[in-house]
Amino acid sequence: MSDSDGELEVVTVLAAPDPDSIVSRPVAVLEIDLGGVVGDRHYGLQRPSDSRQARYYPRGTSIRNRRQVSLVSVEELEFVRAALDLPDLRPDELGANVLVRGLEDLSALPIGARLLFDNGLGLVCEGVNQPCRLPVEALKARHPDRSLSGFVKYAFGRRGIVASVERPARLQSGDHVRVFLPELHATLAEGR
Amino acid sequence: MSDSDGELEVVTVLAAPDPDSIVSRPVAVLEIDLGGVVGDRHYGLQRPSDSRQARYYPRGTSIRNRRQVSLVSVEELEFVRAALDLPDLRPDELGANVLVRGLEDLSALPIGARLLFDNGLGLVCEGVNQPCRLPVEALKARHPDRSLSGFVKYAFGRRGIVASVERPARLQSGDHVRVFLPELHATLAEGR
16 A cells, blocks of 8 residues: 555664663564553553643553654654764664654654554554653763753754554564554545 | 633533444443443454554454544534434434533544543543444434435534543543643644
């Protein structure tokens, strides 16, 4: 099928097994079930709400886990790298699970956009990843001489997306991804 | 908290216990957990994909259940009722779980909008309910002399929304609901 709204390629897949560190590590394959990436710190059907949901729920409320998988793009990493004048910027330092290539503006995908992978995996975009300062610590260790104070500013809206699992499957580098925008809302916006 | 993007009132709550009929029935209380409305035909963490997902998955594929709860509004029911020249149009005939009042355009809520109820229940809008012809059969039984051929046309974009459960709780009529639009995408759309 080539009737999608865009196509991506999976460059690297990564998991973050340490619950106390955002840093992820490249792996050969991600096992993804309805709870997310098996063995990853973000795995689970539910999770405690954090500061991002402070407007909606008391902190620590058990809510459905909608940030099961995080994705970043080669294109947006390059933008942030150049803005910070770094020699490189790696997806593991941002705690990403999936590095993709092929879309100029991954972070602009709307909530509800579907990412359908070669092998059957189906993810649903749950929104942009809100940049926090945690990656700055990981970056400082490798770039002690650079100012990283602009990270949150430059990464805002270019930090990739978080996604939930609609259809479980394995995921590995080299897979292709078809992107589908939510259909009926687009139709309604045009038609009314 | 009154910092929401809109407020609603729950008029009636309903459950559809018969897996072979879309018709729901008013109940005193809905028990809602992470699988949806306990005892309802749409209950479950997963469900087989249907014709609405034919573009994305082979029919019958086990996918995450994103249509756990369906909501319709007094305002949109009234629009469809008037367009069809019916004496009344009931939420149970449309298989709805929740009838709300207070928003002109419930069906226009974007995917990702949150509905937060008095007692802690949190739902996430998963999109508009795509009208099908099933309610026509229920309506025909009560209105044998009326033409109902316009149902799908008039109900298109006014059929209410489907939602998934973010935070489980009980739900009953009289509850108030605060509506929150997805925040960061709105910010991004303005700022870039």
